[in-house]
Amino acid sequence: FSVQARSYTFQSATFKSTGRPRVLSWWFQNRKPVSRQPPDDLFGKVEDFAAQWWVWWSIINPTWRERDTATGRLVINDNDDSDWSNLRRPGQCGILTVLLCLFWWHERLSAPSQEWVFALQDVAWVVNELVHASK
Structure with a gap:
């Protein structure tokens, strides 16, 4: 993550709010505490x-990314000439919010679910693609 964040010339640091998990509004309004979990009733x-x-992850991803027709979920596919500019959002209001959501989600699971693991794999793949695209 830190390699990816350092590679940017800074632009708008936030993603679209459309579809954004509401717990992120709590996080933004409470000085972005990384050491606290959002309240259960809000989560x-x-x-x-x-x-x-x-839904939010799909919205903020490039439209060229393939979606599974049955689930609507993003599909990991190699496309070397891909434009990742809409995901180049460094800092605590950018890609960190995606990682923070994954962390909060994980903390509420008794064991990592297959869905969470797939989400983590997809985000890891995207971050790797962002790093390679910035070289």
Whole structure:
């Protein structure tokens, strides 16, 4: 993550708020505490949060990324000439918010779910692609 963040010429640091998990509004309004979990009543059910996260993740990803027709989830595919500019959002209001959501989601699971692991793999792949695209 730090390699990726250092490689940017800074532009708008935030993603679109459309579809954004509501716990991020709590985080923004409370001075971005990374050491605290959002309140349970705000976080809601893990399944609902996961669905909300996937919607937002799909919205902020490039439109050229393939979506599974059955689930609507993003598909990891190699495309060397890809434009990642809409995901180049360094800092604490950018890609860190995606990672923070994954952390909060994980902390509410008794064991990592297959859905969470897939989300983590997709985000890791995207961050890797961002690093390679910035070289």
